[in-house]
Amino acid sequence: MPGIKGLDDATRSGKMSSPNKMLSCSDKDNLACFEISAEPGPEARAFKTQVQAPYWAKWLEWLLKGPCRTALTLGFFDVFAVSSGMMIGFAFSRMVLEREEETAGYLLFSFFFIMFLIAVFYIKENYGKLGERRPEYELQSIVTGSLIALLCIFIVDSINYKGIKFPQLSFIIAFVFSLMFIIVCRFGLRELLKTIWSYGLAREKVLVIGDNIKEIQSLLDQLHIQRYERFNVIGYLAQKPSNGSNDNLTYLGQFKDLPRIKKDKQIDKVLFAMRGYSDQRHQTLIHRLNECAKLQIQPLIISKIFNDFNVSLTLEGYSEVLTLEHREPAYLKRSLRFTKRLLDILGSLTILICSAPAWLIIILLIKLNDGGPIFFRHRLLGRNGKIFYAFKFRTMVMNAQEILKNDPELFKAFSANYKLENDPRITRVGKYLRKLSLDELPQVLNILKGDMSLVGPRPVKEEELERYGEFGAERIKIRPGLTGFWQVSGRCATSYEERMLMDKFYMYKYSIWLDAVIILKTPIAVFFGHGAT
Template sequence: MEGDRVTVLIGHAAPTRALARPSGRTLRFLPPSLFVLDAVLIAFVTGAAAYFAHGMPYLDPQVGLTIADQAAGTLLVAGWLLVIALGGGYRSQVLGGGSDEYKRVLNASLTYTGLLALVLFLAQAEVSRAFFVLLFAIGLPTLLLSRWTARYALHRARQAGRLGVPVLIAGSPRHVDEVHAVLDRARWLGYRVVGAITPAGDTTPGLSSVPVVGSTDDVTTAALHADAQVILFAGGSSVSAQDLQEKVWELEERGIGVVVTQGATGITSNRVSYRPVGGLPLMHLDTPAWAQATRLSKRTFDVVGALALLAFLSPLFLFIALRIKLHDGGPVLFKQTRVGRQSVPFHCAKFRTMVPNAEDLLAALHVSTGYDGGLFKMEDDPRITRPGRWLRRFSLDELPQLWNVVRGDMSLVGPRPPLPHEVAQYDNAARRRLHVRPGMTGLWQVSGRSDLSWEAAIRLDLYYVDHWSMLQDLHILWRTLGVVVLGRGAY
């Protein structure tokens, strides 16, 4: 034990990576294209900041740009691009998926702001404060918006079947099916599964929709025959760490990309650092992300955000309450016991969307639908009222939970708040969800909502617990707007 770290001896295994962005030959144009786009935007923003700060005297033909002005502007643009590049903002593995891309651009830009301020101070340069402030006040949002626009265009192209990377999944049939289901649901990632590679003689049930094209004994031959650009190693793909390492070496020699699912170790990459000792790599594990998710900064953000939304949406609250009351005369709110952080129960409030005796009808629905545990959802639940269908479609029934956020029972973003009988079925892994406050929205909502299986919802919640960051919370809130407006996966 070393401070807040745990040291694990991992022998000669290659560092395991989580599912990353495809880096095949098809998308080699993406990093240089974003580099050029950023260069144009930073140059434009530099000119705009000079215009608003100085009135752009350089456009006067009698004044013009001096050589010093041109050099300073070029260095400004080049320096910003260099810091973004050094911060990994153009790495193909982070482009097009997750919040890591935005975080790298944001951190690099803030770092460059500090470095530039320090250089200008030491050089005693005469630079307008207005220009300096405007440069980053305009430039940073512009860069982030351009990345979002580029990502949106890329996702639309991938969902339409273009710009995909042909992938083979290597592993046992059960693991192949699990990974294929995730990739099929998240087509915007750009992985186009063309087949599976399984251990010879493995008769495990599975592979209902993925053709087997080879054996894990010779993944390179299978990849070449299938013209795959990436091999994705899932569980059961190798008999040992040394076996996996040798396969990776052979694939890299042929120019075939390699991705290893995080499930091979269960350890998130952002917690890992390596230190070789005596020729053996030691993996050091930092404090888990869920420990950060319980601190004051997130709680302050939750309270301020919830109070602001309560004030802003108060007219909508009144309209919904009248609509429910006038429909059948029943209560406006429905309160249900849910389980919060550290297994503490609380009363979760919602606008009522079902008939008043909905709980009495639940047992009969369990029997008729063959319910066997987990989250119970019906696409055409007969208990839902007419105004309730509208409220559920756009998740407006959950707005009263803003008060739960203010009270401290919930967070704006987090795992789905479970029912007590669901928690009773948790295994040790699922109980990790209870390390943080449940959320009004989360990865489960922006990734499919009620369309997700119980296992998929649990996996997403655990990923959030282990990967929490404030920037990811903001990213989820932004994606929630689109999901709620379109009403996808809600019933």
């Protein structure tokens, strides 16, 4: 196992709240509770930790250190992105649309837009610590904040400020460019931050308090699939060493040693993971939370009581009593299902029209390669266990199945992971089609038919479903996707167990905004061939 990484299920509902704001679990968009990654295991630890961090990484760490510097850095990139978008929008309107807009009015409204945008982003806490917010929440906040700023501009225009004419069409075009640049800059910075984490910079040290090592390891394994390495779990405190511990989590002493360890190790956060929850445990927890407050250490809590995707922890509005409520999974809500299906139809039609020339070229190449069939039909499980045939451009030799059956070693390797590294059955043309995922283009027809979705869990065969255990019945409640969380998180470079965790993670975290993030990441994953065979 590469390392122990995981997910705090107590924040899955996004509703947990606390009146005194002691626990970071109270913030819906905060990652602290559910995106902690331990330091990788010995076999994976050397990938960059032994490499000297480049100067730019140290410089970026300095820029993003502290709330003031972070806010100024993010604000600078937002102003740069909007200014660039406004200039390109103005040039586009003049050169392409041949519209003669008043320069003074355009500049004035551009200035107002920047001011409104910064104010809205500040109110929406978009200038907080970079990386603490999940990417789908980040995208949602950027888009909604930008639309609010645009609405403010139209309100200003309705006042007819000193009779200055507002170039509406040109400004809307510029807004689209600005929004694109803001998203590129913000997510680009997030990727750079991940890079400097891999050099060991800007990471926060986390100490586990409690002896529930098995639960922690399961929790941290979940987080490994998110490739999130901000937090470095250095060890744990308990009455005595746990039998379930391993080399990845070191026993550092008892709770009374916390002040010393805080000083020696420079601890940033502590993660509580205790077995059971009695009145005595409650008093112990309150005492330890108070001690953490005195030491100015942020506490996080793993609670198995609330670690259920079907339960949400909410704060009753008047009495401020914490209540448990059953919640329907997002992927079962009719409104979201309708929206997702509508976007599937519009998106697949767009892809089909735009990729028509590529279809002709691919068909010609396949025919010239061996003269065999163009398409391959793959028998897969769809929504509610319905069998369907997914269309793909053929990338293997025509007797691929016979080759697999006649080679016991090859068949054994395939059965273990349902993938083969350096598969000898792939044709020369198929190799490039797979690398760029062009072999899956015909699946837009399956999307139009309703067999698949643009984004969803990866399609599986009937015999694969058994490996999912109890989760298998739930997994087939939604349509498989042309792309998905697995495809943008390593593809074939991941193990089968990781893929199952990724499918589960996507279903429980499902939202339209998560789909949008995955769609934005897909071209990058395809272009760079991340994890492709």
